[in-house]
Amino acid sequence: MPPDPTLVFDRGLMRARQQRASALDAPTFLIRHVAQDLSDRLATVLRRFEWAADLGTSGDALCRELAQSGKVGNIVRIAASMPGLRQGKENAEHVGPPLLIAADEEALPFRDASLDLLVSGLALQFLNDLPGTLVQVRRALKADGLLLAAVVGGDSLIELRQSFAAAEAEIEAGISPRVIPFLDVRTAGTLLQRAGFALPVTDVERIVVRYESPMALMHDLRAMGATNPMIERSRSPLKRATLVRMMQIYADRFADPDSRIRATFDIVWLSGWAPHSSQQKPLAPGSARQRLADALGAREHSAGERAGKRTDDR
Numbered sequence: 659m660p661p662d663p664t665l666v667f668d669r670g671l672m673r674a675r676q677q678r679a680s681a682l683d684a685p686t687f688l689i690r691h692v693a694q695d696l697s698d699r700l701a702t703v704l705r706r707f708e709w710a711a712d713l714g715t716s717g718d719a720l721c722r723e724l725a726q727s728g729k730v731g732n733i734v735r736i737a738a739s740m741p742g743l744r745q746g747k748e749n750a751e752h753v754g755p756p757l758l759i760a761a762d763e764e765a766l767p768f769r770d771a772s773l774d775l776l777v778s779g780l781a782l783q784f785l786n787d788l789p790g791t792l793v794q795v796r797r798a799l800k801a802d803g804l805l806l807a808a809v810v811g812g813d814s815l816i817e818l819r820q821s822f823a824a825a826e827a828e829i830e831a832g833i834s835p836r837v838i839p840f841l842d843v844r845t846a847g848t849l850l851q852r853a854g855f856a857l858p859v860t861d862v863e864r865i866v867v868r869y870e871s872p873m874a875l876m877h878d879l880r881a882m883g884a885t886n887p888m889i890e891r892s893r894s895p896l897k898r899a900t901l902v903r904m905m906q907i908y909a910d911r912f913a914d915p916d917s918r919i920r921a922t923f924d925i926v927w928l929s930g931w932a933p934h935s936s937q938q939k940p941l942a943p944g945s946a947r948q949r950l951a952d953a954l955g956a957r958e959h960s961a962g963e964r965a966g967k968r969t970d971d972r
Contacts, residue, residue, distance in 0.1 A: 665786050665889055666839070669762075672784050672887040673738050676716065679883030688882075688923060689719050691865065692779045692808045697723040699806060699929075705729075707775035707804070711736055713795075714763040714781030716883075730775065738762050764791050768798040771932075775799075778807040780925075783841060784887065792853035802934035805855065811841040812862050812924025817912040818875065825904035834892035846928050855930025856937050863925045868918040872908040875921050 708731040712721055715735075724730045734757045761767040764787050776795050785791055795805050819837040826833045843862045850858035869875045879885050913919045931937060 667784055667786055667887045668889050669738070669764075669784075669786065669887075672883070675883040675885065675887065677883075679881060680716070682881055684716075684881045684883070685878050686717060686719065687867075688810075688865070688925075689715070689717055689779055692925060693719040693723040695863070695925075695927075696720065696777060696779065696806060696808065697727050699927075700724075700727055700729050703729070703804065706731065708732065709773050710734070710775040710777065711768070711773050711798075713766075713776060713778040713807075714738070715777070715779040716781070720777060720779045724777065732757075734759060734773075736761050736763065736767065766791070766794040766798055768794075770797045771800045771803075773798050773800065774803050776803070776805050776807075778809075780808060780810055782807055783809040783811060783838070788841070789849050789852065792849055792855075796854050796930075796932055799932035801932055802936065803932040805850075805928065805930050807928045809841055809846075809926050809928070810923060811846070811926035812843065812864075813922055814840050814924045816922055817908060817920060818872065821872070821904045821908040821911065822900075824907050825900050829897065829900045829903055835888050835890055836886055838886065838888055840924070841926055843926050846926050850928055850930045853930075854933065856933045858928075858930040860929075861927050863927070865923045865925060867921045867923065868914065869921060870918060872905045872919060875919070 706729055710724060710730045710732065711734040712724070713736050715721075715737075721733055721735060724733055736759050738760065759767055763781060764785055776799060782788055782791065792805075799805065815837045822836040823833050843860045847858055847860040850860070867875075869878075876885075908919055909917070
């Protein structure tokens with residue numbers, strides 16, 4: 659049977675790698691940073707969330723921040739694979755904390771309008787159907803419920819991607835995908851709108867991490883269970899010559915004066931609310947009480963009138 663063209667990631671392989679990473683002393687600097695940032699963002703929301711769910715976040719740093727925030731009453735953790743998780747469909751309003759549920763992140767185990775808050779830290783970038791998951795999240799949230807999630811996106815690992823591509827172009831017959839495609843901030847906003855969220859907001863934070871070598875970076879990615887899980891990845895072993903050339907290119911293009919190399923991680927933040935009558939609404943077309951030209955203090959030109967050309971000398 660031919661592969662499903664809509665599938666990008668090998669989710670089974672992804673789960674196996676994450677299980678292996680959980681048994682190791684995996685680096686957690688990105689998760690800890692996101693957990694603290696999410697707690698700070700939640701602190702600006704002047705309300706309490708009785709039932710919250712953490713979708714797919716690795717480790718317990720995010721749940722600890724939620725518990726210490728004083729903003730959340732009960733927390734449900736959802737992941738496809740985690741030791742000790744309960745199996746089955748649950749209604750978050752009828753279970754007592756702490757609750758751990760094993761479920762695929764693309765098939766949420768919640769009834770409609772059963773959650774006040776859903777958070778996720780660096781997990782949603784590995785979903786094959788992110789738009790569908792966002793629709794499920796919006797349905798699982800009560801009216802005026804909040805989604806707050808962070809994904810690895812933008813130009814993350816751009817240095818590694820470019821170095822591998824240049825090395826393969828020189829040494830091998832073609833270029834194979836070595837780094838997964840990432841969500842950009844504009845697309846994230848569009849997906850929130852299409853999923854039916856009100857007041858959608860997206861922004862991006864860039865974190866640059868310095869390593870002794872590209873091998874140290876790849877060791878961290880492997881330890882985090884974040885190496886390439888794409889279905890279309892190359893099945894051939896990486897040639898030593900390609901690896902050596904990649905490291906040379908990386909060091910030539912992306913090293914600082916002290917010879918340490920840079921690795922970019924763009925954290926894309928998504929937030930949106932389940933619609934509610936109390937939320938702000940955009941004004942209806944034609945309801946403005948002041949002309950834009952008056953507000954800007956500008957002269958309004960009629961149709962067909964050409965504005966004068968202005969040249970600034972610098």
